[in-house]
Amino acid sequence: MRATVLEGPRRVSVRDVPDPALPGPEGVVVAVEHTAICGSDLHLYHDAPTGTGIRLGHEAIGTVLEAGPRVRTAKPGDRVLVSGVIGCGVCGPCLAGQPNLCLAGKAAAFGTTPELPGGQAEAMAVPFADLFALPIPEGVSDEEAVLLTDILPTGYLGALRASIRPGATVVVVGLGPVGIMALQCASLFGPARILAVDMVPERLARAERLGAEPIDARMAPGSAQVLEATGGRGAECVIEAVGADATVADALACAATGGTVSIVGVNLSPAMAFPMGMVFLKSLTVRTVFAPVPGTWAALVPLVQSGRFHALADTFTHRMALDDAPEAYELFDSRADGVLKVLLAPKD
Ligand SMILES: NC(=O)c1ccc[n+]([C@@H]2O[C@H](COP(=O)([O-])OP(=O)(O)OC[C@H]3O[C@@H](n4cnc5c(N)ncnc54)[C@H](O)[C@@H]3O)[C@@H](O)[C@H]2O)c1
Ligand SMILES: [Zn+2]
Ligand SMILES: [Zn+2]
Incomplete structure (x- = not known):
């Protein structure tokens, strides 16, 4: 065969x-x-x-x-x-x-x-x-x-494990097929806003059609734009759907104090510099899942x-x-x- x-x-x-x-x-x-x-x-x-x-x-x-x-x-x-x-x-x-x-x-x-x-x-x-x-x-x-x-199960678990409550602000970092699934699943939990970060115009446009606010990471780091869009607070719930060291770090930086970061992007890097101080000082909950x-x-x-x-x-x-x-x-x-x-x- x-x-x-x-x-x-x-x-x-x-x-x-x-x-x-x-x-x-x-x-x-x-x-x-x-x-x-x-x-x-x-x-x-x-x-x-x-x-x-x-x-x-x-x-x-x-x-x-x-x-x-x-x-x-x-x-x-x-x-x-x-x-x-x-x-x-x-x-x-x-x-x-x-x-x-x-x-x-x-x-x-x-x-x-x-x-x-x-x-x-x-x-x-x-x-x-x-x-x-x-x-x-x-x-x-x-x-x-x-x-x-x-990928629908992965997006679903990414959203479920981001602890989204009605009225929450959610960020999805990465709008490939997995991020697009996560975005649609995040909507199930009744967030007030979904901010969607990527660098590909068609993917940003697709996220906007699905009701999200697009953030073009080619302009400035996604986290800087998320902070600006949330009055400096960041988002309670962040889903990372890329798997790069830089986007994991950016997803952590997007999160508000006390927030939850749910990582579904695959990152097997043994050497990633983890921003422990920031995660600790913001009392973040960080979750991952291999679907x-x-x-x-x-x-x-x-x-x-x-x-x-x-x-x-x-x-x-x-x-x-x-x-x-x-x-x-x-x-x-x-x-x-x-x-x-x-x-x-x-x-x-
Ligand atoms: N947890 C699991 O079980 C599971 C299951 C399936 C896929 N995955 C993982 O999910 C991830 C995404 O998969 P996919 O199929 O959507 O892949 P993809 O490569 O199509 O999507 C990645 C997206 O991230 C965007 N991106 C890259 N760098 C960026 C940056 N700096 N800022 C913002 N956006 C950036 C790309 O433009 C792209 O749209 C992969 O790491 C994949 O291995 C995990
Ligand atoms: Zn797959
Ligand atoms: Zn077994």
Whole structure:
């Protein structure tokens, strides 16, 4: 079958690889119909920290081709969406939908290690399918199903963990697909204002259409503009959705005394200079989360079905064939041509 493979920094290819095998009696093999590229894939794309040869992708939906004898929730022919993150499949947190907290230390995203080949492929193996693959619910479109594999849960947890109360001022730093999800989820909690920081004009305009006040970080640091817009106080709730050292620091600087900063951008930097004095003197609460995707479905599926998020389908600005993944990575990385997120289809 065809799969997207990381060949080195800024080099991906689509090539023939062995077909996936059933990953044990609790697993399924899924024929992928739609898959997407994530900002997390860009971290790997930029410097291949995990080495080369990784089969990429952790956002995929498709049809079950083969199911192990112990799978109860899906059978061959069923359409499923796959959690981007999985765990050991037997510990308490895994059973509770929080594989990120896996007690066996097996939390991992598809497409980041050789042991867990990714979903930017014609097919993928999904262990413990009852926990990590969800039959696509009625009233959920294919685009929405792809968003439920990772970035809508991530945006939701980013907002939930920012402790937004009705009337609060919220800042979202970074308006890529994850920030745009976080912005829409922040609205669920009734804030009075959402200030949205980025450097890409189309993304700032999109945030404004979604009801936020755009802040262009090319003009001056986002935090300086947030402080100006809040009479010097800063915001009670800040969501960081970039993952760079500079934006984590800027998100902390945006926060009001006593505020909460919820970081969902992936930052694995061992050397980031953390502004401890400022965090301490402002008595900030700082939270991070490596998305426990399945645990969010009970809240998010009804919200999607009810039409509460009206702009989800617009998230995908570009649709391309799986074989065009090298161009798709280049486009998403460049942030050119109004791109927000690229949907790939093996059969296009
Ligand atoms: N916590 C999780 O489980 C989880 C899940 C999915 C993605 N992520 C992470 O979320 C982050 C965002 O993902 P994405 O898909 O939206 O990626 P993206 O690269 O499309 O978005 C990043 C955005 O940040 C903006 N940005 C960069 N520097 C900035 C600055 N100095 N000031 C303001 N804005 C700036 C960019 O213009 C871009 O719009 C990534 O780090 C990704 O790894 C985390
Ligand atoms: Zn993702
Ligand atoms: Zn586990």
